[in-house]
Amino acid sequence: MAGAAGRLTKLAEEVLGGPLPVRIRAWDASESGPPGAPVLVVRNRRALRRLLFKPGELGLARAWVAGDIDVDGDLYEALDRLAGMIWERGSAAPKPPRAAALRALARPGVRAAGKELLSLAGLPVPPAPPVEEARPRRGALHSLLRDRQAISHHYDVGNDFYALVLGPSMVYSCAYWEATEGAAGTLEDAQRDKLDLICRKLGLHEGQRLLDVGCGWGSMVLHAAREYGVHAVGITLSEEQATYARKRVADAGLTDRIEIRVQDYREVADGPFDAISSIGMAEHVGRARYAEYAGLLHALLKPGGRLLNHQIARRPLADEETYQVDEFIDRYVFPDGELAPIGRTVGQLEDVGFEVRDVEAIREHYALTLRRWVANLEARWAEAVRLTSPGRARVWRLYMAASALSFERNRIGVNQVLAIRTPDSGAAGMPLRARDWRS
Known part of the structure; x- marks a missing residue:
């Protein structure tokens, strides 16, 4: 040796x-x-x-x-x-x-x-952290100010970089695949199928009003308005996402049906809505704020309105007080993000008055999605480095590859929870047969 x-x-x-x-x-x-x-x-x-x-x-x-x-x-x-x-x-x-x-x-x-290079104590000098590491954040955990900083760190790294990784769909959440090997269609097909699945679960139809919480680059509101005729409001804390989404809406000729706002979910005051989608956003909410998040979404829905909450979950711990945020994810990917077991999420939705009608676990789908994103990144590596930095590209490659393995090994999962603000009459307007989402 x-x-x-x-x-x-x-x-x-x-x-x-x-x-x-x-x-x-x-x-x-x-x-x-x-x-x-x-x-x-x-x-x-x-x-x-x-x-x-x-x-x-x-x-x-x-x-x-x-x-x-x-x-x-x-x-x-x-x-x-x-x-x-x-x-x-x-x-x-x-x-x-x-x-x-x-x-x-x-x-x-x-x-x-x-x-x-050695200190007086004989120890090596600690190297400075890479510039891609999140700086110390201002404000209380999950305050409006601090959440805006955290979202900006992750999402305001360049729309062109995300387009390279995500492909034409510009959807940054788990796709919905036809086959376990993911060979039955393209990433764009699988993302379109996911968006359509959510629209069907929400029972969307002409003239309804939809709120998309954490709308990203606008893919969900565009699909819902174009295919189902709804009037949609998409909210995001990322200025870059909002600019990109507004251009997509204008290019699609749907400015009369879609509004994109830079707004926190706690600032939405123009309900009620017929339906709410929250796709890959609730991971940013945090344990201390989750009951507030659930209660606000419940209050923003009309009686009979549906919520589709699409959220990554972790495995439960024997002692939940020992849960610690992943240091790499917290410093380089999603500052202040927290994962919760699916049981806790369902319980907190029920605690504020939601009736949970369906939970669909789709963790294998996310592993397939992440492997496609990694392949996109690796295929255009030099361009990705040019658009961001060598360190940022390395962050995303490690994060997405490690996450794919975590889904495959059942360390984490992802679930679509369909919940309803049931009217006092109890008439939920839901289909009698499970997963026949049209009422």
């Missing part, structure tokens, strides 16, 4: 208590680890300094985003092999690498810009 790769492998195996599941290639071109396995490329000692100061997932994420580490080979296979070390570590899992061993490997022994 000569060279830095051998020392890294030995250290990792001491921590794991067993063989390293990937091969390592170090900055000195040495390699070590199982032949034929995906290669974790450690490009410099800075990667180790990141792990020393932030052991575990956040240190690895910073190294990945900065380009200090990379994967040579199948990214999905590498992440699958590393899952037990990083994302699926149990309470009895080995602790991160020992500081003393990492310190020895990370010690640069050189000067930069005339300054010693």
